[in-house]
Amino acid sequence: MERQEPTGLAVISLRVNGEPTDVAFDPYKTLLEVLREDLNLPGTKHGCELGECGACAVLVDGTPTLSCLLLGLECDGREVVTVEGLMEDGRLHPLQEAFADLGAAQCGYCTPGLLVTAKALLDRNPTPTGDQIREALAGNICRCTGYQQIVEAVQAAATDCAEHKATDYTEHEATDYTEHEAADYTEHEATDCTQHEATDCTEHEATDCTDYTEKK
């Protein structure tokens, strides 16, 4: 639970890029400021601090979130992933590889926000269509690329992820899926709608796919 120190600083415990972390900060700060100024993670950028550009996006409990509009005080106990946490086992995430190779990062300033947002998309939907990519990334402004190379990079990364997963399908897919779903369930249990949400997910995904192919 967040608490106030005699110094006037707030203190919270959270997980950042997989590591449990305690951090003290001025209580008026948003997660953006806490990451950049108090956790020494300047990879997350800011372009407006008002929710109008998407540059500051990070994953909070797996969901793309604007860190400029989330109080640090509200992050106690939560799981935060920033661009600095995308590498796995010392290797670039397929999205990072594709962004670097395919011209998806020009000045690179919108890139951290786009990468985490795209990661959340691929985690949920490993084979998105172009339209689905554009809709998922519609909250990130890029002034350099015209977006096309970004869409291509996400598509390439999706293919890459799929191929990667296919190699050790049983192990990875199974664990990932269970873990993910389990987390979802727990979160919702508190809110008394486990049953409802569970049905929703299945229904939704099924409907979605059919709808899409039918109407395309």
Place this chain on the structure above:
Amino acid sequence: MMRLPRFEYHAPRALADAAGWLAAHPGRVMILAGGTDILPNMKRRQQTPEVLVSLRHIAELKKVSPDTFSGLTLGSALTLSELVRMPRLQRDYAGLWQAAAQVATPHLRAMGTLGGNLCLDTRCNYYDQTYEWRKSIDFCMKKEGRICWVATSSPTCLAVSSTDTAPALMALGARVRLVSASGERVVDVSDLYANDGINYLTRRPDEILADVRLPDHTGWRSTYWKLRRRGSFDFPVLSVAAAARLDHGGVVQDARIVLGAVASRPMIATQAAVGLRGHSLTDEAIARAADRAYEVAKPMDNTDYALVWRKRVSRDFVTYALRELRGDDMRDTRRRIARQALMGLSY
């Protein structure tokens, strides 16, 4: 970097405790839900509460209570993304689903709540500015100043109601439950609003919007059309929510049409809707309704796009909405206006 001003923060676990905070410190406390409206306002010093009471840990505000007889009750702290992921909403309350799916951006929908969108501060190009900017115009009536710069002789503030979900909910005949330390009341969504840019909510400062109650909607169809310059980010500068109950022959039994972002509250186009009753949704009937709804639209020069044009295209948008209710295939038009298919979102 823009910084928040200093404030005190509390995050009670029970709704009663939150209501207690509001009752105990009138005028000093504001509610923090998703934060996507109040935090930018605080950074621009439009709102500077001494105390923020967060609803984040109040579980009952996240409840979804499906009930096939009485409709559906949605907790006010459900995020807009959570609404968009509910197939039942997409199926039975399409207008609300379409409205929620078009709010701002995916990130902001994942953070912003239903209650927050309903209570969204009214917006205005003279008001949604930094402290320094507002100082350069000697402020305005809504905050620290005396004049409404939109129309300098106006006795009231003309800031614009910019909520997407309220018009949709009004078209659906929804009600909201307001909870305070002294009790609770349930009002029509329509009665939640007043046409005054400053006092745009009839919610008392000590009340918390706890949930939204959707009536059983069997036999109804609903839709929501939003005008904004870009496919995401932008608030509506005109919106049309419409709902109709048609009989088997396609004759309108009942209808509601609500215009958003053309006044300080969502405007009900009563004449337009009443005129449809007993008629099929022919091109002529739709044109008549569009003309009547057009009379209701009173946009001012304080948002994106020229006000004359915004008023003009209200006819077109009502037409789109009613054609969709009639069953026309509006997907191409939708794609051009919304710049997306709105077919069920994958994120």
Place this chain on the structure above:
Amino acid sequence: MTRPTMRVVGFPRRRVDGRAKVTGQTVFADDLVLPRMLYARLLRSTVPHARIRSLDASKAEAHPGVHLVLTGKDLPIPYGILPVSQDEHALCPDKVRFVGDPVALVVARDELIATEALELITVEYEPLKTFADPEESLAHPEPRIHDYGDAGNVHKKVALSFGDVEEGFREADHVFDDLFFYQGNTHLPLEQHAAVAAIDGDGKLVLWSSTQTPHYVHRALAKALEMPAAHIRVIATPNGGGFGGKSDPFNHEVAIAKAALVLKRPIKIALTREEVFLCHRGRHPVLMRFRTGVKNDGTITGVHLQTLLDGGAYGSYGVASTFYTGALQTVTYHIPRYRFDGCRVFTNKPPCGPKRGHGTPQSRFGQEIQLDRIGERLAIDPADLRLRIVERPDTLTANYLRVSTIGLAECIRRVVKTSDWKNRFRKLERGRGLGLACSSYLSGAGLPIYWNDMPHSAVQLKLDRSGGVTAFCGATEIGQGSDDVLVGCVAEVFGIEPFDIRAVTGDTDLTPVDLGSYSSRVTLMMGNAAIQAAERARDVLADAVGRKLGVPKGRLVFADRRVFDSEDPARGVTFAEAVCAAEAMFGAVGSTGSYTPPPSAAKYKGGGVGPSPTYSYTAAVIEVEVDESTGWVNVPRVWIAHDIGRALNPTLVRGQVEGSVYMGLGEALMEEQVFRRLPKRLSNAVVHKFPSMLEYKSPTFLDMPEIFTELVENPDPHGPFGAKEVGQGPLLPIMPALANAVYDAVGVRIDEVPITPEKIVKALADKAAGRPPRYGPSRFPDVDWPEPLQVPPPWEGGTGRAATAQPAETPR
């Protein structure tokens, strides 16, 4: 030495700084944190035009956590990017000229305290008459916004005449006379400007800044701080986008440098988004009148262009911008007689300056729409019309610009083919349309901003015994990929991998001067300097290896990280061994290369703007859907072909083309930097209408069409490996192509940007009422034009000099 086929140049490649950008390791200015660092904020004027009667900062100074307050009296020396416009002060000493003009700097323990302290400063202003638009400035010479300039509130007036244009109109079968207006817009780089100033261990001043022009910032600091430049180091951090918006020396840079000198502590300043809108230096609003004479076959007999620029409150690059509105028409199409009158006025708004395309998109917009009209009147397909009048290669134009290669005809043919133009133009159903437009742009300004005879770019190489190479150059990475160009050119010459090379750029202490990332100059100028430096070093290595192996130098090949005998490839040494051999024989191995553009043929006053070693060319076709009831515009597809000379890294080239299409569509459809003047009887205010990312509309993922990019490669002798520019040119045809497409779709001309649904609806209403189906300006205000400078074109026996004697000074 024989050069094998290319191994690096021409292949799509991960840019050298790509990994850092995707891991969050790129260090932007606001990412820097230094021990004991303090934070600064600027207090900006809340009035548009006023004398400062008094300023009291005592309360702010006494505020807990505040370390320093600086005001105008602390920084009395003016500066400015052009030698002819030294009209800016870091903090206004006695007068403010727009809402946002800085008057004080507060330095505090943290940014919130600095922000709180701003409110404690009281400034008393004595209001002056405010000028919000150019007509007001033309009409009222007093009070003057500046006490310099050509007259009253006119900053600059120019008039140039190349041949008798009236004679040209007499020879014409038709003379077209059209007015156009181009609304101002801004760069909106995603990274807000930021800088850190510190005194290093040696006691010297260091400034890290998000700047495109560290060399010019270096000069401005030396001047404004009255310090030897040798004791100042400016480091350009990678820019999170620039687009021209970070090319001036800025108030915040000078002010925090001063604060660091006073406090001897590091000071950071990071501007808010609103402040970035106030820094501006973006696209000038320009009113244009184009008179063009044509023969029935489309041949142009003469063009007379007049432009009126709303300059805002300071000079910035404005004199150059003014000339640029009239410079490049002749480079695109053959124009035998040409006259240009340009006028820039001061107004009480943030200063305009160079944005992508600098001064040329506005007149390009007018010229390309007028050509569409001409084609229609003459019943010539607009693509064919342009193919008839494309300027010839290896030509000197009427205004003495030297054209080298021209790939424009091929660009036109490509987009005509890929868009299926012949089967679709004027043949689509109502509400759908295609439009075509072309453009050209400089590959680097031929003259520097301040007069000097030194190279425009220099590269220094250090070769290490390990086989590693470090390339030093003052060029600035603003996202365009200049580090990649540097490394790519050096790798190609040495036959090593880009990963073997480290780029050190944009640091006035470490790197030789490059003038900066503006005017699309870096690829061509730095690239040539890099090749020269690498070839010089390679020559030294070849000497050593040739001697060591006993192989004639001319037979050696540098490839695959080896140096070997072309006749016996097994016989050779590694690149690292080659460096060691050279070091053993000749001592430390390093080299320099530099580049100076060829001398310009334009010797007349004003001829300094426009010359370039070579020009890039672009053609674009845009498809639109227009709803006739609402005027709503959708853009499903864009086809674009760009004459790049040679694509050094095609991935990055495509990115520049598509990014240009993006920015062009933003300008064409929605972006505008506009101001609100409150009712005069109630308020004096002139404010930016919406200085925010939300209300300044930058297209999102959902607003972009599909883009089909074609690169036309015809190596130019002036370019490094034949390369030309790509960062700016491809933006230019987008706005007019869109306007032409709207005309094809619904038959109305929108003669101004942005092209909004409101304007289309109005034009359609006019059309329905039998009035001219058009939305655009209806008059060009009276300007007291000077007598034009008469410069006979080459084919009339001209020499590039004015017929009448003129002063030698040439503004650039």
